[in-house]
Amino acid sequence: MEDRIFRDFFLGFIKLHILYHSKKEEIYGKEFKNELARHGYDISFGTLYPIFHKLEKNGYLISRKANIGGKIRKYYSITDKGDAILSKSKHKARELFNELSEG
Secondary structure, three states: HHHHHHHHHHHHHHHHHHHHHHHHHOHHHHHHHHHHHOOOOOHHHHHHHHHHHHHHHOOOOOEEEEEEEEEEEEEEOOOOOHHHHHHHHHHHHHHHHHHHOOO
């Protein structure tokens, strides 16, 4: 049970990372997996791509395909809806962090 709850938190943090970075610039799977690893997240493509797809399906991301060296790469960027939820999430995260930092 404890591992399941930690995984839920972990996936929420990853979603915030995705929204944050996709606001700064377009992102794609392999590059973003490396970015997450830089932050200590060990995530498989089998977990990462469904998160991208769900965020896109729910209107938080938009994608475009590009042919890179004969391979199709899907780039993601944030939508207005994604930007709004990122802003709300940053506020809530800041509020929580301040509470956790007390005492």
